[in-house]
Amino acid sequence: MDDFLIRALSGGLGVALAAGPLGAFIVWRRMAYFGDTLAHSGLLGVALGIVLQVNPQLGVAAACLLIAIILVLLQRQRALAVDTLLGILAHTSLSLGLVTLAFLETVRIDLTGYLFGDILAISPDDLYWIWGGAGLALAALGWLWRPLLAATVHEELAQVEGVPVFAVRLAFMLLIAIVIAVAMKVVGILLITSLLIIPAATARRFARSPESMALLAGGLGCIAVGAGLWASLRWDTPAGPSVVVAATTLFALGHALPNRLQR
Amino acid sequence: MTVKPLSAPLSAPTLATSPVQPLLTVENVNFAIRGHPILQAVNLQVSAGEIVALIGPNGAGKSTLVRVVLGLIRPDSGHIRLKPGLRIGYMPQRLSIDDTLPLTVQRFITLGAPASRERVRAVLAEVGAPQVLDSPVQAISGGEFQRMLLARALLREPDLLVLDEPIQGVDLTGQYELYDLINNLRHQRGCGILMVSHELHLVMATTDHVLCLNRHVCCSGHPDHVASHPAYLELFGFDGARRLAIYHHHHNHRHDLHGAVVVAEEEEHG
Numbered sequence: 001m002d003d004f005l006i007r008a009l010s011g012g013l014g015v016a017l018a019a020g021p022l023g024a025f026i027v028w029r030r031m032a033y034f035g036d037t038l039a040h041s042g043l044l045g046v047a048l049g050i051v052l053q054v055n056p057q058l059g060v061a062a063a064c065l066l067i068a069i070i071l072v073l074l075q076r077q078r079a080l081a082v083d084t085l086l087g088i089l090a091h092t093s094l095s096l097g098l099v100t101l102a103f104l105e106t107v108r109i110d111l112t113g114y115l116f117g118d119i120l121a122i123s124p125d126d127l128y129w130i131w132g133g134a135g136l137a138l139a140a141l142g143w144l145w146r147p148l149l150a151a152t153v154h155e156e157l158a159q160v161e162g163v164p165v166f167a168v169r170l171a172f173m174l175l176i177a178i179v180i181a182v183a184m185k186v187v188g189i190l191l192i193t194s195l196l197i198i199p200a201a202t203a204r205r206f207a208r209s210p211e212s213m214a215l216l217a218g219g220l221g222c223i224a225v226g227a228g229l230w231a232s233l234r235w236d237t238p239a240g241p242s243v244v245v246a247a248t249t250l251f252a253l254g255h256a257l258p259n260r261l262q263r
Numbered sequence: 264m265t266v267k268p269l270s271a272p273l274s275a276p277t278l279a280t281s282p283v284q285p286l287l288t289v290e291n292v293n294f295a296i297r298g299h300p301i302l303q304a305v306n307l308q309v310s311a312g313e314i315v316a317l318i319g320p321n322g323a324g325k326s327t328l329v330r331v332v333l334g335l336i337r338p339d340s341g342h343i344r345l346k347p348g349l350r351i352g353y354m355p356q357r358l359s360i361d362d363t364l365p366l367t368v369q370r371f372i373t374l375g376a377p378a379s380r381e382r383v384r385a386v387l388a389e390v391g392a393p394q395v396l397d398s399p400v401q402a403i404s405g406g407e408f409q410r411m412l413l414a415r416a417l418l419r420e421p422d423l424l425v426l427d428e429p430i431q432g433v434d435l436t437g438q439y440e441l442y443d444l445i446n447n448l449r450h451q452r453g454c455g456i457l458m459v460s461h462e463l464h465l466v467m468a469t470t471d472h473v474l475c476l477n478r479h480v481c482c483s484g485h486p487d488h489v490a491s492h493p494a495y496l497e498l499f500g501f502d503g504a505r506r507l508a509i510y511h512h513h514h515n516h517r518h519d520l521h522g523a524v525v526v527a528e529e530e531e532h533g
C-alpha cells in the first residue's frame with residue numbers, strides 16, 4: 001500500500017474511534033444541530049489560524065469553542081429559540097470564514113478540502129495532530145464518562161447528586177471542538193456531523209448499554225472509513241463523501257437486519 | 264367523609280414549631296425573574312419523620328421552591344438552612360429518557376452512586392418494583408418509572424426526600440399505592456419528606472403539614488385546617504374543596520393576575 005493510503009487510513013481510523021463514542025453522547029443529548037453549528041465555525045477557525053500563523057486545527061478548535069461559549073451566553077435570553085440561534089450562528093460563522101479567507105488574497109487555500117475533507121492529503125504532521133487530539137478526546141471522555149452520562153439523563157438530578165454539571169457541559173463542548181478540529185481533514189467541516197451521528201445511530205439498534213453503543217459506534221465508524229476509502233479508490237470518488245455514504249450504507253444495512261438483536 | 268368544624272381560620276403563614284432541630288428550614292425566601300415575583304416571603308420547615316406537602320395551582324412556584332431548597336436556584340433574599348451533614352434524595356418530575364439511550368433500570372439507579380446489584384435489587388424491592396431490575400427504562404410503566412426514581416433517591420440513604428409530583432403519570436390505583444409507600448417510608452426510614460403534589464385528596468390523607476402556595480404561602484398547617492382555610496378555598500374553588508368534605512368560609516383575600524393578594528372587600532366578587 002502506498003504511504004499516503006496508509007496515512008489516510010490511519011488518520012481516518014483515529015477520527016472514527018473518537019467520533020463514535022462522542023457521537024453517541026451527541027445523539028443521546030439531541031445535539032446534532034449543535035455539533036453541526038460548531039463544525040460550520042471551523043472555516044472561521046481555519047482563517048484565524050492563517051492570520052495568526054498557528055496550526056489550522058488549533059484555530060478550528062478555538063473557533064468551535066468560541067461559538068459554543070457564545071451559544072451558551074445567548075441561550076440565557078429567551079426571546080429566540082435555540083434552533084433559531086443555532087441557524088444564525090452556523091451560517092454566520094461559515095460566511096464569516098469564507099469572507100475572511102477572501103481577504104487573505106496572498107494565501108492560496110484548498111477550500112473544497114476544508115469543506116469536504118482531503119483525507120488522501122493527510123501528512124505525517126497531520127497524523128500527530130489527529131491521533132493526539134483523538135487520544136486526548138477519548139481519554140477525557142473516559143474520565144468524564146460517569147458524570148457526563150448522569151448529566152445527560154437528567155441534569156438537575158445529577159447536580160443534586162453532586163455532579164458539577166456546568167463544568168461537565170463545558171468539558172463536553174471542548175471535546176466536540178477537538179474532534180471537529182481533527183476530523184476536518186478527513187471528512188471536512190460540512191460533513192463532520194455525519195461521522196459523529198451516523199455510526200452512533202447505527203449502533204443503537206444493537207446496543208444494550210451506553211458503553212456498548214459507544215464502542216460499537218467507534219467500530220462502525222472505522223468500517224465506514226475503510227469502506228469509504230476503498231470505494232473512493234475503486235471508483236475514483238471524493239474520499240470524504242464516500243466515507244459518509246459508506247456510514248449511511250451501514251446504517252441502512254443495520255436496519256434491514258432482522259429485529260432479533262433489538263432491545 | 265366527615266365535616267370537621269374549625270374553631271377559627273388560621274392566619275397565614277403559620278409554621279409548625281418543632282422541639283427537635285428541623286432537617287430543613289426555609290426562611291423568608293424571595294425569588295423573582297426579571298422583576299416578576301415567583302416566591303414571596305416563603306417560610307417552610309421539614310423535620311425528621313414528617314411529610315410536608317406543597318400544593319398550589321400551576322405557576323404557583325412549587326417547583327421553583329423545590330429547586331431553591333435543592334440549591335439549584337439561588338434565592339434573591341432569605342435563607343435555606345440544612346441540618347449539618349444532611350443527605351438529600353431527590354425525585355424530579357416528568358423525566359423522559361431519550362429512546363436512543365440504552366439504559367437498564369439497574370444502570371439508571373446506579374448513575375447517582377455506585378452500588379452492588381444486590382443493593383439495587385433490595386431498594387427496588389423496598390419500593391415494590393423488583394421485577395424491573397434488568398428492564399430497559401423505556402419499557403417500564405409509569406408507576407414502575409416513578410418507583411425507579413424513588414429507588415435511586417433512596418439508594419443515597421437520604422435524611423430528607425424531596426419529591427416533585429411523585430405520582431405523575433401513574434394510574435389511579437398506583438397513585439394510592441405510591442402514596443402509601445411514601446407514607447411508610449418516613450416511618451421505616453425516619454426521613455423527612457418534602458413533596459409537591461396536585462392530588463389534593465391523596466395529600467390530605469397522608470400529610471402532616473400542608474403548605475398552600477401561590478407565590479406566597481397562602482395558608483399552612485395540618486391538612487384539616489388548611490382544607491377549610493378561606494385562602495385554600497379561594498385557590499382551589501368551592502367544588503374542589505367540597506369533594507374533600509370541607510365547608511365554605513368567607514374569603515379574606517383573593518389573587519390578581521400577578522398573584523398579588525387583593526383584599527376581597529376592595530373587589531367585586533369574580
